[in-house]
Amino acid sequence: MRASRLLSTLLLLQTRGRMTAAELAEALEVSVRTVYRDMDALHAAGIPLYADAGHRGGYQLLDGYRTRLTGLSQEEAEALFLSGAPGPAAELGLGSVLAAAQLKVRAALPPALRDQAGRIQARFHLDAPGWYADADPVPFLPEVAQAVWNGRVLRLRYRRWKEPTEVDRRLEPYGLVLKAGRWYVVAAPGPRAYRVDQILELRLLEEEFTVPGDFDLAGFWQAYQEQFHSWLHTADAVVRVSPLGAARLTGAAARALRACGEPQPDGWTRAVLPIESMDHACREFLALGPEIEVVEPAELRERMAATARAIAALHAD
Structure with missing residues (x-):
């Protein structure tokens, strides 16, 4: 120790x-x-x-003194090579740099740890993006990364979801975040988070800036996610879910079911689930078919029933 x-x-x-x-x-x-x-x-x-x-x-x-990497434990060596994600590094234009760095670290390791690190890379592969979605092209990612690293101001045209959909922005990029295969740049003023794949045009300015000393990128992102989820879930729905339906729930709905679900005599579970909107909840719950029953609100229950009748009529002989 x-x-x-x-x-x-x-x-x-x-x-x-x-x-x-x-x-x-x-x-x-x-x-x-x-x-x-x-x-x-x-x-x-x-x-x-x-x-x-x-x-x-x-x-x-003393100036010039450097210690060598002879104190790594087996677990630390494994974690070091497991953490090297070639996909994101390549997107940032650092693929060859990552490979060179790992080669240098491997050369400095004792033989036993060197072999173990090689086995880790042969047994584990990290693939961040989710299924059923093509990777979004991020043509301006290297330029954004350069601006983050060098403290340079960006002038860009950005596409957002509300009107006007295309806006011009002057940003001071504080950092980059990779979330579920999608890159975000956290930038002032604000700061706020912007999707890098929604940048339409970009110009790297000569103007420089300094990131505030008290800014914490990980802390900002945690708070941003919590605020995002509070915006996202604007209402609740009381539902009954079968065991199969419960197994197919994901995200906030699955967490709510685990936290407050009440088992019923018929084997189903009654719970209060957060929803974004009536339209979104109807689409999500219909995907579970007969494995979920909406109890409240009445508007959502009626919309589910009407949609089910329309589907049945469409497929009737």
Whole structure:
């Protein structure tokens, strides 16, 4: 445990530069006293680090010192090669870069871990996009990624769902997110999320910007998803679902069924499910055929019945 923590300390100092004992303690989730003991141990082992006293001081490695990747555990090596997604990297124009980086890491690994990493790549393949949908072309993704990386402003024409459907935008791109095979750029003003495949025209400006120091891309995306779902589900429907219908429910409906479903004597389950709209709910529930019964609201129940009668009439002899 301590050996792993000492290696983590070295890597933190190598990647972040000078760090105080308090910063190291927070990153490693240990006490400041433990950091002091670890630093004494590293110094005794001959690691070239020094400490500066004072308010702006901290621990720092001697310039030019680099540790080698000899402290990876088997699980860490497996996770490293499992996380390399060639599809998204290629879309960003980094396919060859990813391959070169993995080759360098593999060369630095001990033989046992090198063989294990090779087996991981041979046994697992990551394919992010879902079924039944063609991948959306994202011709401007490399330019957007370049703007994100270099802090450059974008001028673009964007297609959205409401009128006017085509709008011009000046964006300061803070980051890129890959969600279910679809790329989004998170950009100011706002910030807001934009689908990269809906960019119609794009121009990379010479103007530069700085991402706010307190901006957290992962935190923003989590909040954005929660807000999106709150917009999406505007009403509820009381339903009865058969075991087969319950198995075919997905997403928020499946989660609601698991959370509040009440088993019925006939083997079905009664539950309150979130819905987007009457039209959308009717289409979704009709896909389950006779495996679901809408109890409330009355408008949705009547619409389901009317649609079922129309289908029956259309297929009658």
